[in-house]
Amino acid sequence: EAEVAQSPRYKITEKSQAVAFWCDPISGHATLYWYRQILGQGPELLVQFQDESVVDDSQLPKDRFSAERLKGVDSTLKIQPAELGDSAMYLCASSSGLAGDLNIQYFGAGTRLSVL
Amino acid sequence: GESVGLHLPTLSVQEGDNSIINCAYSNSASDYFIWYKQESGKGPQFIIDIRSNMDKRQGQRVTVLLNKTVKHLSLQIAATQPGDSAVYFCADTPNTGTASKLTFGTGTRLQVTL
Numbered sequence: 001e002a003e004v005a006q007s008p009r010y011k012i013t014e015k016s017q018a019v020a021f022w023c024d025p026i027s028g029h030a031t032l033y034w035y036r037q038i039l040g041q042g043p044e045l046l047v048q049f050q051d052e053s054v055v056d057d058s059q060l061p062k063d064r065f066s067a068e069r070l071k072g073v074d075s076t077l078k079i080q081p082a083e084l085g086d087s088a089m090y091l092c093a094s095s096s097g098l099a100g101d102l103n104i105q106y107f108g109a110g111t112r113l114s115v116l
Numbered sequence: 117g118e119s120v121g122l123h124l125p126t127l128s129v130q131e132g133d134n135s136i137i138n139c140a141y142s143n144s145a146s147d148y149f150i151w152y153k154q155e156s157g158k159g160p161q162f163i164i165d166i167r168s169n170m171d172k173r174q175g176q177r178v179t180v181l182l183n184k185t186v187k188h189l190s191l192q193i194a195a196t197q198p199g200d201s202a203v204y205f206c207a208d209t210p211n212t213g214t215a216s217k218l219t220f221g222t223g224t225r226l227q228v229t230l
Contacts, residue, residue, distance in 0.1 A: 004159075031215040040124055042205050042220025043160065056217060091159050097215040103148050105218060107159035 002026040004108035006092050012114045018080035021111045024073070025094030033105060034067055034077050037089040046090075049075060050097070082115045089113075124203060126225045135193040139206035139221045142187065146208035150218065151180060151191045155202045163191070163204075193226075201228045 005024040013019050025032045030051055035043035046065065048056040051072040060067065064083070069075040079086055089112050093105040129135045141149070147168045152160035166173045166180045166189070173180050179192040193200055203225050207218035 006159075033217065040223075042207070042223055043218075044220070045217040048215075048217055050215070093159075095215050103209050103215055103218065104150065104162055104165060106162060107152075109157075110159045112157075 004092055004094055004106055006090075006108035006111055008111055009109060010112045010114075012116065013082050014116050015084055016081040018078065019082050019113060020079075021077045021090050021092075021113075023075045023077070023092030023108060025075075025092070026096075026106055029094035029096050029106075030072070031095045031097045032069055032075050033093040033095075034075070035091040035093065035107075037091055037110070039088070043091050046077070079113075082113075084115050087113055087115045124223050124225045126227060128227045128229060129196050130229050131196060131198060133196055135191075135196045135200070135226060137191045137193075137204050137224045137226065139189050139191075139224075140187055141189070141206070141208045141219075141221060143208060143210065143219065144187070145210040146187075146219075148209050149180070149182060149189055150207045151178075151189075152205045152207060152220075153200075153202045154205060154223070160205060196226075196228050198228045198230065201226055 007022050032049045034046045037043040047060045047067045049069045052069050067077045089110045091110045093107045095105045150165045151163040154160045164175045164178050164180050171182050177194045182189045203223040205223045206221040209218050
């Protein structure tokens with residue numbers, strides 16, 4: 001069964017350092033999402049891509065977060081500089097965007113970030 | 117979905133019993149609803165979905181009920197098994213004609229006792 005791949009699974013960094021997370025969506029999925037999940041809460045959207053274009057980054061803290069999906073396939077989410085409050089699980093999801101299957105988003109295993 | 121807090125509501129059921137997990141949503145424009153299961157250290161896993169033109173949908177051992185009047189949906193799990201232990205989230209999204217973000221509700225931790 002096709003899966004969303006994410007790496008690394010775990011990342012420990014010191015505050016003010018830069019971190020990057022990678023995501024490879026299910027093959028053929030045009031829509032890719034990055035969510036942040038704080039412990040004990042539900043995921044919240046950071047950014048949504050349709051192919052290589054950003055369609056929603058309204059909740060992305062753009063002073064320190066950036067995301068790209070240059071060729072419309074895999075994606076990278078970067079934080080620079082990391083702050084203590086960024087400690088969370090970062091989840092990538094993808095969906096086909098096809099009629100009848102518009103919004104079933106399939107999630108990767110996530111990257112657990114700890115900022116010390 | 118509703119805003120969430122630090123302490124997840126917990127539902128404890130005995131193995132073999134039926135489980136009912138409830139969720140309230142706030143957006144009247146929400147058109148599509150999904151239930152996810154999240155095990156510790158893993159990403160959310162799709163369980164079942166329902167569109168707003170339906171009030172019930174059944175899957176294998178799971179049933180989702182939607183009451184748009186009171187903005188409420190529930191997930192029923194028949195013959196609950198130890199492997200069902202996880203946090204369950206409902207999520208909703210409006211019908212914009214294209215894929216759009218999910219808004220997740222307050223998770224519920226399901227504990228299955230032997």
